[in-house]
Amino acid sequence: xxxxxHDHTEPPEDVALRVKALESLLLEKGLIDPVAMDALIDTxxxxxGPRNGAQVVAKAWADPEYRRRLLEDAxxxxxxxxxxxxxxxxxxxxENTPAVHNVTVCTLCSCYPWPTLGLPPAWYKxxxxxxxxxxxxxxxxxxxxxxxxxxxxxxxxxxxxxxRYLVLPERPDGTAGWTEEQLATLVTRDSMIGTGLALAxxxx
Amino acid sequence: xxxxxxxxxxxxLGPVAxxxxxxxxxxxxxxxxxxxxxxxxxxxxFNVDEFRHAIERMAPSEYLESSYYEHWLHAFETxxxxxxxxxxxxxxxxxxxxxxxxxxxxxxxxxxQPVVLGGASARTTHxxxxxxxxxxxxxxxxxxxxxxxxxxRYARGKLGTIERVQGLFVTxxxxxxxxxxxxxxxxxxxxxxxxxxxxxxxxxxxxxLWDSYLEAx
Numbered sequence: 001x002x003x004x005x006h007d008h009t010e011p012p013e014d015v016a017l018r019v020k021a022l023e024s025l026l027l028e029k030g031l032i033d034p035v036a037m038d039a040l041i042d043t044x045x046x047x048x049g050p051r052n053g054a055q056v057v058a059k060a061w062a063d064p065e066y067r068r069r070l071l072e073d074a075x076x077x078x079x080x081x082x083x084x085x086x087x088x089x090x091x092x093x094x095e096n097t098p099a100v101h102n103v104t105v106c107t108l109c110s111c112y113p114w115p116t117l118g119l120p121p122a123w124y125k126x127x128x129x130x131x132x133x134x135x136x137x138x139x140x141x142x143x144x145x146x147x148x149x150x151x152x153x154x155x156x157x158x159x160x161x162x163x164r165y166l167v168l169p170e171r172p173d174g175t176a177g178w179t180e181e182q183l184a185t186l187v188t189r190d191s192m193i194g195t196g197l198a199l200a201x202x203x204x
Numbered sequence: 205x206x207x208x209x210x211x212x213x214x215x216x217l218g219p220v221a222x223x224x225x226x227x228x229x230x231x232x233x234x235x236x237x238x239x240x241x242x243x244x245x246x247x248x249x250f251n252v253d254e255f256r257h258a259i260e261r262m263a264p265s266e267y268l269e270s271s272y273y274e275h276w277l278h279a280f281e282t283x284x285x286x287x288x289x290x291x292x293x294x295x296x297x298x299x300x301x302x303x304x305x306x307x308x309x310x311x312x313x314x315x316x317q318p319v320v321l322g323g324a325s326a327r328t329t330h331x332x333x334x335x336x337x338x339x340x341x342x343x344x345x346x347x348x349x350x351x352x353x354x355x356x357r358y359a360r361g362k363l364g365t366i367e368r369v370q371g372l373f374v375t376x377x378x379x380x381x382x383x384x385x386x387x388x389x390x391x392x393x394x395x396x397x398x399x400x401x402x403x404x405x406x407x408x409x410x411x412x413l414w415d416s417y418l419e420a421x
Contacts, residue, residue, distance in 0.1 A: 006245055015233060015274055016231070016232075016233040018277060018281070019233040019236050019237055019277060020233075021296075021297065022240070022277070022280060022281060022284075022290075022295065023236055023240065024334045025290055025294055025295055025301055026243075026244075026290070028215075029245055029290070029300045029301055029302075029303060029304055030303065030304065030308065030310070031243075031244075031289070031304065031308055031310065032240070032243045032247075032310065033243070033310050033311060033312050033313065034246075035237065035312075035313045036239075036243065036310075036312050036313045036315065036316050037239035037243060038239075039313050039316040039318055040238070040239040040242055040243075040320070041229075041235045041236075041238065041239050042213065043316065043317075043320055044238065044402075045229060045235070047229075048320075049278075055421070058271045059320055061335070068314060073356065078264065084321055084322075084323065085319075085320050085321040085322055085323040086206075086242065086319070086320055086323040086324070087323070088323065089323040089324065089325035089326070089327070090326075090327055090370075090371075092368070092370075092392075107211055107358075108209055108210060108211075108212075108214030108256075108347045108356060109209065109212070109256055109259070109353060109355055110272065119228055119238070121222070122226060122230075122271075122272065123220050123221070123222045123223075123228055125272045126220065127211055127214075127217040127218075127268060127292065128217045128219060128220045128221075129220045130211045131211040131212060131213065131214040131215070131217045132214075132217070132219045132220070134212045134213055134214070134358065134400075134409050135215075135358070135400075135401055135406055138405065138407070140220055143219055143220050143221070144222060144223070150319070150405075151406065152406070153406045153408060154405070154407040154408075155394075155407065155408050155409075155410060156407070156408070156409045156410070157392070157409075158356065158409060158410065158411045158412070159408050159412060160328040160356060160372065160411050160412045160413065161326075161353045161354060161373060161390045161412030161413070162325070162327070162373055162374075162390075163370055163412055165389070173299075180312065190222075195222075
């Protein structure tokens with residue numbers, strides 16, 4: 001991102017100082033536990049990320065019965081794989097088809113399915129993406145290198161409530177007989193946001 | 205409120221320009237701000253709707269100029285002072301901090317995994333029965349509240365179709381202002397790009413909306 005977007009600008013010194021002042025005060029009052037904070041940071045920096053969602057997608061591609069459960073009750077089907085909790089309490093999975101390409105956004109803030117995708121990238125939370133994906137989805141997708149046929153519907157899901165959305169991308173051709181582990185290597189974060197497609201086998 | 209956060213449909217905010225890759229956190233202070241959210245949420249000092257509304261109340265220029273985790277920091281400072289958990293003088297080191305007067309709930313290390321995996325669903329088992337079914341035509345109301353709402357400006361007074369019935373959820377418009385959960389039915393309402401933007405494309409936008417945002421057609 002460029003500096004003009006201010007999505008992850010170099011923080012002015014006073015921001016880091018403000019954080020330190022607040023954390024020190026809360027600690028002195030006995031309201032927070034820094035060891036628990038370290039564990040939270042480690043969890044979301046190293047253990048929860050889009051590889052979780054890739055497992056869900058790969059299983060849906062490999063197992064039609066799982067795919068059916070996933071589209072019917074995404075929260076329960078995703079929990080079968082052990083992924084649940086904060087910012088994924090109530091999940092919806094939307095499936096790409098030859099007729100419809102789905103893409104997700106939160107225009108009002110930055111809602112995103114943490115248990116399956118981890119914390120959102122800066123661009124997802126940025127003013128350019130949030131403002132434009134609803135009014136010019138094809139223009140935004142083109143910036144990701146994705147050109148959708150003129151007669152195919154682009155369906156944008158603005159997650160304005162407490163449902164969190166995961167896109168089930170189309171399974172790439174040339175993957176017949178692949179295991180779930182192999183299939184998962186084709187599933188990118190952006191393909192589950194809807195700003196990308198699953199990788200073709202040769203590109204994985 | 206018709207605030208700067210309600211960005212859907214605005215022009216002039218630049219290209220998206222996604223980088224090939226980026227770290228989860230860009231600075232140590234971002235890590236600390238991130239971890240304060242679950243800590244303070246579990247402490248019960250605010251709910252998620254109050255948190256979002258605190259960000260929406262930022263000065264518009266400050267909102268656009270500052271980064272995501274600065275928004276969070278702003279919300280913590282605002283809400284903790286407003287709710288009397290801390291004072292501005294304490295925050296600025298002008299007075300010695302006083303201990304809390306009520307018993308407090310602290311997010312301790314052993315609670316981290318249960319909290320992360322359990323979450324805090326806004327879904328409820330009770331509430332106002334919904335008025336609409338899948339496939340029903342609805343029109344969004346032309347609401348312009350000065351408080352918190354999740355009906356984006358770009359979708360007010362627009363004709364749509366109930367795409368999914370999502371279930372009963374806490375109403376943010378009241379929960380953000382100490383007026384209770386008042387659960388109602390939420391629907392994914394599908395609007396054509398033609399209806400919202402006068403576009404000729406076959407595209408559509410689905411938005412999750414509470415029953416009270418809608419009227420029958």
